[in-house]
Amino acid sequence: MGTKSFRKIKLFEKEKGREILLLAPLFILLMLFLFIPFLSVIKESFYDSFGKLSLINYKNIFQKSYMEALKNSLSLSIATSLLGVIFGTIISFYISKSKGMIREWLYTITSLPLTFSGLIIAYSFMITLGSSGTLTLILQKIFGIEPLEFSSYLYTWKGLTVAYLYFQIPRMIIIMISAWGNLDWSLVEAAESLGAGTITIIKRIIIPVLWPSILAGSVLLFAVSMGAYGTALALTGVSVNILPLTIYTQVSDVSYNLPQADALSVLLTFVTTFSIYIYRRTFAKM
Structure with a gap:
């Protein structure tokens, strides 16, 4: 592998790492305020009012x-x-x-x-x-x-x-x-x-x-x-x-x-x- 190819790979990896770093705050916000709360909603929907696992809420x-x-x-x-x-x-x-x-x-x-x-x-x-x-x-x-x-x-x-x-x-x-x-x-x-x-x-x-x-x-x-x-x-x-x-x-x-x-x-x-x-x-x- 030539020096130019090696430099291109390093440059690509650097740009990719920068993109990931820039997207990290967005990902964290989505996890904290969208995905985790929604997963919690799904989880709680499978419990009845007494805290037992049930499909009664979906039947209702x-x-x-x-x-x-x-x-x-x-x-x-x-x-x-x-x-x-x-x-x-x-x-x-x-x-x-x-x-x-x-x-x-x-x-x-x-x-x-x-x-x-x-x-x-x-x-x-x-x-x-x-x-x-x-x-x-x-x-x-x-x-x-x-x-x-x-x-x-x-x-x-x-x-x-x-x-x-x-x-x-x-x-x-x-x-x-x-x-x-x-x-x-x-x-x-x-x-x-x-x-x-x-x-x-x-x-x-x-x-x-x-x-x-x-x-x-x-x-x-x-x-x-x-x-x-x-x-x-x-x-x-x-x-x-x-x-x-x-x-x-x-x-x-x-x-x-x-x-x-x-x-x-x-x-x-x-x-x-x-x-x-x-x-x-x-x-x-x-």
Whole structure:
């Protein structure tokens, strides 16, 4: 082996060692705050309330109330993901086509909801659209609406869907702005010059280019909706039966059952992880 080859090997080993050293803090953080806690959750889920090994918590998952919570969470997550993808894609298109300061301001405004916690978002909706909310009182004076009747929708599935979209749409906008930037508009112009209609251009050119970002965004929105509970808890309490709130009730003072909460948490993690797995399989085939 020559001197040059030996130097290359030493340089490679040095760079590899440097990369490992740089990644070590991230690995330690993941171990301490993700993998070890999750393994602990899995372990505790196999114990009953008396501390004995049992599968009772996983059998209980198939009870009607838990299955209803899972179904409601899936319905809410799918609905908010689809609406978030549609509105986020459309809004991001107009932001990407704007210029200069206007684009920067629009991007900043749409990103603001992501800096707020779920509780702040929920209380903001209450202050604005509650029975004594600012917008509610304005609408009462202008259109003569009944405040209690108008605000009652805020604490139902409809209000929860709107509140979820408030922080889902900005996520999709951020993802799609870069996707619109990667679109070669000369292809669109060429298709138009050849007589292609708007629908044909969208189907044959725009959607294929944007599809990876749309798919990634939809999976992200779905995962966020499945796990979100702060907004729902503040708006509806535990009157809405979704999986995150069901888990919360299992560790509350009303009904403390930590092993059952662990099993439901494993179920929630499995659903979100499975959605990511489907995305990766779909993306690999593209």
